[in-house]
Amino acid sequence: MDETVLLTGAKGAVGTAIREGLAGEYDWRYLFHNPPPFDPDHPYLVGGVEEPEVAAEACEGVGAVVHLAGDPRRDAPWDAVLESNVHGTQVLYEAAVEAGVETFVFASSNHAVGHYESERTPEVYREDDRFVLDGTELPRPGNAYGVSKATGELIGRYYHDEYGISVCNIRIGNLSRDSPPAAYERGQAMWLSYRDCAHIHDCALRADYDYEIVYGISDNDRTFYSLERARDVLGYEPADNSAEYTFEGEPKE
């Protein structure tokens, strides 16, 4: 695909998985808050998505947006996520539809539905538990960060309905590079490997859809997030599975 794709938040963990895994697949344009410590020759812009002029420049001539930028702290205070995650996402959507962007992939989060877990732990992390979330449920955020991510999904719903832009919200699980987090049942149940992270974003950039909410995790035996929509609509075929690792995070023999 030779189209230019804007990647916001390229420096974070999700951004790193995408940059590394899909380096040659798209004509990436990065947006950073500060000049990046890597790839100094790669095209990039500096600024915040909540600045309309920055967002407009970032979206110019772009076919798709992968929007990861925002305050990533699970314990971020309300004021911070309101500005960076909620307001920033709205400003970027506005710039995207103004520029004629066709596809908007939004990094949502498992924290958008965190309170479904709180009354079901630790059973919900185990293989014999039958509880499952599939993206059709109403959000139940577990913290202010989760409220901001669920609101980002809502903002996308509005821009899709109003302007026709294709929107895919990926509720990202627990991202780690080579192996699932050790001795952390929750993290294993929602593990997303780096290569699966890159792959699901690749799928979201290539597939045809209107408005989707999918879970972004690997093909874990123990999980309470359905991959049905991601498989059916995006063609997602995850390669990893936390069950292939010991509880200590080592690959099984």
Place this chain on the structure above:
Amino acid sequence: MDETVLLTGAKGAVGTAIREGLAGEYDWRYLFHNPPPFDPDHPYLVGGVEEPEVAAEACEGVGAVVHLAGDPRRDAPWDAVLESNVHGTQVLYEAAVEAGVETFVFASSNHAVGHYESERTPEVYREDDRFVLDGTELPRPGNAYGVSKATGELIGRYYHDEYGISVCNIRIGNLSRDSPPAAYERGQAMWLSYRDCAHIHDCALRADYDYEIVYGISDNDRTFYSLERARDVLGYEPADNSAEYTFEGEPKE
């Protein structure tokens, strides 16, 4: 009931319906942006809910909150609803749980689901159409105002799950005092009379529930909003029906 109930946005249409219809039912405390033009002797505070000190003072000693304040314009710009409706609601919830408020009734809106209509008009307003929304559906806001109201519902979800406060979101339809709006199918389908508006808020203040999303309309023959949750959980028994009026807004013989 002799408990003090905080009423924000008491000056607006919904607030007027509640003040008039439930004048003697609760020990009301009003919160206004400016000194009110009526009831000068009634207890009130002046300020905005988005000011933490104002919100804290307003919630002190209060058993329940009816939160109507916010930018009411259907075409309000994003920045205005972000500050007044989204941020203001979060600040008030924070003050409410801090003060130990037990029940929080939030004035949500039909605009939180406005885009379900846009692809179904005008059929959806007619009696032979079978489409219905019941509050379990994911929001599809029809404008920035609708985004802000759906976000207010989300904020309430978080505060309920995290702190146990009872939350009822009432997606208010088309409020008018004595008769449904004339020659306006949409307004007739979602008509809420003043007395039914007062009654549903009374129900929401008296009933036992955890977290609810209900539609606030009269018992209209032609509608696409289910009253099932409002009837079952709140005990709502609407008295009015837009079908009892002619299309010109006159009562039928």
